[in-house]
Amino acid sequence: MGYKVAVVGATGNVGREMLNILEELEFPVDEMHAVASRKSKGVEVSWGDRTIKCEDIELFDFSTVDLVLMSAGGDASRAWSEKIGKAGPIVIDNSSAFRMDPDVPLIVPEVNPDAIKLATKKNIIANPNCSTAQLVVALKPLHDAAKIKRAVVSTYQSVSGAGKAGMDELWNQTKAIYGLGDAKPKKFPKQIAFNVIPFIGSFRDDGYTDEEAKMWDETHKMIDPAIKLTVTCV
Structure with missing residues (x-):
């Protein structure tokens, strides 16, 4: 059924x-x-x-x-x-x-x-957030075996996380760099084609972004709030 x-x-x-x-x-x-x-x-x-x-x-x-x-x-x-x-x-x-x-x-x-x-x-x-989902699958068996005290995490995420507008901007800028249009950014604060931008989401008062905060908050909820995480989302 x-x-x-x-x-x-x-x-x-x-x-x-x-x-x-x-x-x-x-x-x-x-x-x-x-x-x-x-x-x-x-x-x-x-x-x-x-x-x-x-x-x-x-x-x-x-x-x-x-x-x-x-x-x-x-x-x-x-x-x-x-x-x-x-x-x-x-x-x-x-x-x-x-x-x-x-x-x-x-x-x-x-x-x-x-x-x-x-x-x-x-x-x-x-x-959870897509990056957290991958992270906790790796951390859980390690934590069960040895109790993780701290994890340092860097993610390099695709523009698709910003939806169709983000994907269109990458495509249009890629074409523009080869002389076929305007590469001025609209969706992202800087040119994204052939580039990385070291933040995703909005900055918080502590200097981290909300995307980075999601990763430690969600990991704490699913595995253990005692794990210390340092996260950079690119």
């Missing part, structure tokens, strides 16, 4: 990839719904060998599905995830909105699968 699944944010890059991965994994789906904002109602997205039309999040009846994958950004998650959870389905939230909520488990299956027991409080499961 399969599940009734809704992907919220189905027209975005991540939402479309979620649909692709569910198909590749042959995840048992009886019904698949693509859900997005009203402006995307009727937009077609691929699901397996067919296309499905996006439904309006304002009108969709979430009580009719078992599982909701949220990938519409933090603002949308804060506005909708708890409402959806109260309607009955389990929400797997891909944003940062609920990661540090004490009533929401933050889970990487290879690291802390038992935390799923907490999901019944709000019917929400959070997944």
Whole structure:
């Protein structure tokens, strides 16, 4: 028996990839719904060998599905995830909105699968920042064996984390450097083509960025708050 699944944010890059991965994994789906904002109602997205039309999040009846994958950004998650959870389905939230909520488990299956027991409080499961997810998979067995005291971490992240605007800027600047256009930055503070920028997100009062803070906060929640982390995100 399969599940009734809704992907919220189905027209975005991540939402479309979620649909692709569910198909590749042959995840048992009886019904698949693509859900997005009203402006995307009727937009077609691929699901397996067919296309499905996006439904309006304002009108969709979430009580009719078992599982909701949220990938519409933090603002949308804060506005909708708890409402959806109260309607009955389990929400797997891909944003940062609920990661540090004490009533929401933050889970990487290879690291802390038992935390799923907490999901019944709000019917929400959070997944961590992409860099944290990779980090904790490496740290957990080491910590179990020897207790990690400190970790120094540097990440070199793709522009796709900034969405379509970030990817377009990299593409356009790459062309411009070869004489085919304007390389002036718009999305990023400096030229990103053939370059690295040593911060992601917004700077905090302590000199770290919020992207860097996510990595230690989420690692502490999933593994051990006693681990000291020094993080640089590029």
